Amino acid sequence: MRIFEKIAISTWTSPTKWIVTITLLSLFFLSGIPFLQFEFDLMRFNSEELEVTSTYHLFESEFGPTERRVFLIPKTEHHAFHRETLRELSTLSDTLKNIPGIVEISSLENLVLPIYMGFGYVPENKVIHGEISESDSAVIRNLPIAEYSLFTKNARYPVLTITIDQRVTIERMNEILESVHSLSSDRFSEHHLMGRHWAEYQYNQMLTTETFKGLASAVLIVIVMLWILFKRIGSILLPALAILTGMFSFFGLKGWAGWPMDILGTLFPPLLLIVGLSDVVHLYAKVQWRLTQGNELKTAIREAWKETGAATFLTSLTTAIGFMSLLTTDVLPIRNFGVEAGWSVLIMFISCLVVMPLFFRLAVNRPALLPAPATNKNWNELSDRVTQLSKRNWPVPILFTLAAMFSIYQASKVESGVVNYWQIEPSSTLGKDIQFFEEEDGGLRNLDIGVVHADTSLRMDTPEDMRLVAQFTERLRSNPAIGAVISSSDVPSLLNMTRMGGQLQQFKMGESDRQVESDLDWWASNDPESNYALISKNSNIARVILRLQNVKTDSARAIQDWISDELHALSSEHKVIFTGNSLIMDTMNDRLVENMMTSLLLAFLVIAVLMSFMFKSLRMLILSLIPNTFPLVIAIGVIGGMAIPMGTSIAMVLTIAFVIAVDDTIHYLMKFRNEIQKTNRIEEAVKNTTAQVGRAMILSSTVMLAAFIPLFFSSFLEEKYFAAVLSIVVISALLADLIVLPWLLLRFYKRK
Template identity: 25%
Template sequence: MSMFGSLYRRLILNHPVIALSVFVLLLIIASLRLDHFRLDASAESLVLENDRSLEQYRTINQRFTTSDDFLIVTYTPDHDLFTEQGLASLRALRDELEQVDAVGSTNSILNVPLLHSPNLSLNTVDEEILTIDGDGVPPLEAREALLDSPLYPNLLISNDSRTTAIQVNLPTPPEYFERLAERQAARDAVTGPHTTESARQTLADTEARFLALTEALDARRDATIDQVRAIIERHSEHANIHLGGVPMIVADMIRFIQNDISTFGVGVLVFLLLTLAIIFRQWRWVVIPILCCGFTVWLVIGYLGWAEWPVTVISSNFVSLLLIMTLSLTIHLIVRYREFQHDEPGAEPQQTLERTIAAMIKPCFYMAVTTIVAFGSLTFSGIRPVIDFGWMMTIGLTVAFLITFLVFPLLLRVLPPPIDARVTSNRRPLTDLFASATEHHGTLVLTVSLILAVLCAWGVSRLTVENSFIDYFKPDTEIHQGMIVIDDRLGGTTPLDVIITDDPAPETNGFDDPFASDCDPFVDDCGDEEHRDTWYTYQKMERLTQVHQYLDSLPETGKVLSISTTLDLLAQINEGQPLDALQLAFVPAAVPDDLTDTLLTPYISEHHDQARFSIRLLETSPDLRRQQLLDRIQTHLTQEMGFSEDQVLFTGMTVMYNNMLQSLFDSQIKTIGAVFLAIMAMFLLLFRSLKLALIGMAPNLLAAGSVLGLMGWLGIPLDMMTITVAAITVGIAVDDTIHYIHRFKVEFAKDRKYVATMHRCHRSIGRAMSYTSITIIAGFSILVLSNFIPTIYFGLFTGFAMLMALLGALTLLPKLILLFKPFGAEA
């Protein structure tokens, strides 16, 4: 250690200006790619690593010529919609939306076919189709036609006809799928054991091209949404208009997070500045810690920019956490420095600084390593954004430790702080009251801790792994209000597809002619090459109708569309009579070509023997539990309706998001015991005592359990943001435990008296712990002003975690040390 100290002194402390100049050069290099730092909220950022659901989602969309890449504009006029003036106002809005560059087309009540006419039948359907735009259908007649259709109510028009919707289609360019296929082929080429350097270079090039394309498409999407919002604003004088759709949800999530990073990043820094100024009352102890925090974030963001490593919704909190960790390290150094100033007021500043570094580098190193272990558990989650979050925190904590013990001392060498008059006083700090309470009311501390542990366990058992997108946004935000309108009046928000694959062809028992058997090819699947691949038999359509009716009966589902909807529509055309077996067989020929993409191909793929049910889930439903819903549908289709498990496939954003949530639960909650075992092993390595390691685990378990238990009691579900609170809490609680135990060990060696040592620790390291906690709680309290609910939860639970970790380290931890005497007998 002395050789390291000598080298550290000669290279760093004795040449502060040169060392700081080198560091400034490093900051300049990092800043060259700060503009490459970006947020990613694409579908891939919300799914599991190598999750087949994303590939299936893309395949099904291409197979059934469908897409979720559209915006929904809800339109509720102040006056009656179905008047000449009302439809003219809607048409003006629609026409402006169609002029936006990225918009491919729009669907609305103005251009959809009104399959409602006195002369309309299956034989005349091709000639008698009318539209409001093309045929000047009277408004009231159009209203009747739309409401009588099984297709449009609760989709393009509300059941009370007061609200309608314009679907603004944003087609994905073919180039995207070409680049996607190139990237997948390049990835497959490097998975083998004999990967060549040229294959790796090809992958890097294709990844770069795909990234450039997705960034361009994201920028175009954001610009399109801004244009649509501007158009809506111009038409909102006489109508209540809202915007919705998956692209808007993604764009708004990114926008809220970007605003939080910038606006609340500045706000948090201001709060930290004020709190540090109130606590230390010296400008150096305000500026230097803030500079260290800023340098840490700067370097990490610069590295992410150079590595072109995007930040996702989950990992966006890493900036706030780096502020916490860096500030914690610097405050511990500040308090220790001021303690040495108190002990030897006449010592040279450099000597005081060297003593501070020597005293604090070991516990701070232990703290950094153990916290890295806590966050390192995230890398085993199987979810790419969570894995990235774990690695970012690992890198960030390493940078924070280096900044604290390189840049912080250099700044003190350049700006040596004078002795504060309060440092030389012998006032009893507030933290010593906790020592007195622990000394005289230790039994009460243990009793309260035990009761709290029981309540925590009960609260953890009440946790659920679920959340609705609508719960991410405050009620007064446009996106929240739009989701409510879409759910209540227009059939639901979140897409879910149920795919049914046809049965394998049954055996023909040697009969080549189906008419020579008892099988009617227009009713049943006879198994011959000519008919076995068709869905349009009476038997199959009857089963699909039963599936449709079941899905539509579920309280969590809104609008359900399938081939059954088309058959209901054709039955309405057929004078209200259901189609017979012969008419069913000729449905593909009876539907006009210009309606095939609306009525048939979105629901039936003859080539792949698959039928699709398009479902919109009600995000506002209080009973929405995605995993339970999927399990219930799977059970009904396989056990009640006789489909095999291989025949039923779920896909869509609902499935991918649910897969991520379930994996988060498995990896973080069910394996949190493994995380604590890893920390336990670190404690054994650091303290070389099983008894001390067990004692050190107690406040960590209580702090983590308190946060999760509180979420359970309050009914706040675990989702992609709140699930990481467990790892964050463990990382925070571990810091206080390590610092306190290390200081207790040092102080105990002076007189080997446990109670006296406890009081000294509370007056020294306890003060540093309290300063850290107060500063962070005050700084992160500003996050409650965010419009993004996960950011609010993050701020609240981070503050609560700091409070519980502090209370545990100042009461339960010292009481257990006094009780079990892990450092040996007293003198």
């Protein structure tokens, strides 16, 4: 493609024009960076087509939107019912109530329960003058609705439920949460906060920090690696200038386009480094090689852009196509990532294509900034050894077949779903909060269920139906895998217990239909807010809210099946409908894995068609795809062998692995095609190609692996998994292209 040669010539002859153009474009993109938003919202992963999502919206319409609640557990010196603890709660509550935007704080300290006075129920404060009676304490400790709502396991620590005004903005809510955290830190040596909004706020804070920390660390490591590999100041400044121009242009485009930075956005810094470094190293290495052949710098650049520019463009195109194939998924953040990643690859290619020759032109009189001629001795020796190995019939196919078979065996161990859908490093602040609530407060997996008739139009607030719900709730509470349970049968059961003298064994529905109806009426009249939160507007759904331990997806599904079976055992005329954030994430994760297979197949087909046009040979197409399949098999084997959960980022690794593998294959085969046209001898063409392109492949792979190093220290587990799998993919792709591809060409390539 002569267009790349023309660009190289134009930047050399008219540098001022290009400098002005690049400067103006860079300033435009840079001005978009301040508009870049960092956000993490689980609900963005929803798909409207799923039943679990439609049920979620049904619950919102029937029960109202979920209140903005945060759960605060201070680690007090004494147990939850101790007088000192109650006084500390009172002081803390009074302080927190002064924060504008907090509308209610519920805890043991202000607990109000009904008492029966003969003529009806009267609310009574259980804490008087900072103390609670021993009899009330004994009853509340064993009250099914109290554990995990008012105190943690075994009543060790108190639980405060903080309700925030629905009308406050996200920014103001974050300020409120920070104030709660700060005030709690002042009063207690240790405390833990949880709730969707607090977790998302903390997650976004970590997301911002990790993005910039990861970027800075990756740049520093890459600088060191470039110096080790090339030992020239220019070899550091040039990639830095080209990559930073492309990187800031992309993030500026995200800002202008309103594309937010979410958990997948943290992958862009290493991704851009990988893409940019691959382009830079291949072009830079080609210039070095041309200088070794005795070309002047201008000629070396022109010839490098003429030969390698086309291959670099095709690798960028296939990479962009691979990412764009993610559009087949119905998960919005994944679709967005595919589109944005496609644009990032093309922006980085343009940046490298233009900035590199311009840099050479401006540095023409500064030898320290220019590439030194390549030292070919070691690379020629490597090429000789690879060629000799490829000429042997059995070692290569046997070794790679064994590796593939072992990976296929390990792939059988791959499990979909994640244990912790937040995927946070346990040692982080949010990770510690998650672990504490898991161990002490009934788990974090929210499961929202509704009990309905098979004919969903029938009411569920009849005495008979409520007794069924009470029996069903009792069975749920008997399952040790289920933590906190809040049921629509709890308040009527509590009223019956109160009427029967406060005996715990009477925490059940009233014996007569009239009593149950009376209790339901009292509940609806005296506490309509909680009534509407648990019995739907149309009275056709009786709600039960559960919290499960943070089990894997298959275990969560087993619990759901058990729940359905338990209700069916009680009544064949009723059924359970499920929703909740964790269920939505599990369902979307499963759909994502299915979609990734479709995306990978689409990318495979599109790139196969592109390569068939490029080489105009079915034989060459097959030869090119064999080494590209090997890294995919290895990737799946690594995921299974390391017991890595198939989460959001990991599900995308296969597509990314494929496009990485294709890049080096295209560079190798295009150079091989040029060499075979010159020599018409397959062995010599393989040897020359391995010596020249192999050098660039090894150098670019080395720098890629270095760019992954910061991800191993990330607070996000998926980033660590992502780095581990992709590192193995880069190595296996390099070996496949340096060893398997030459072996195939020597045996199956046919000269025209």
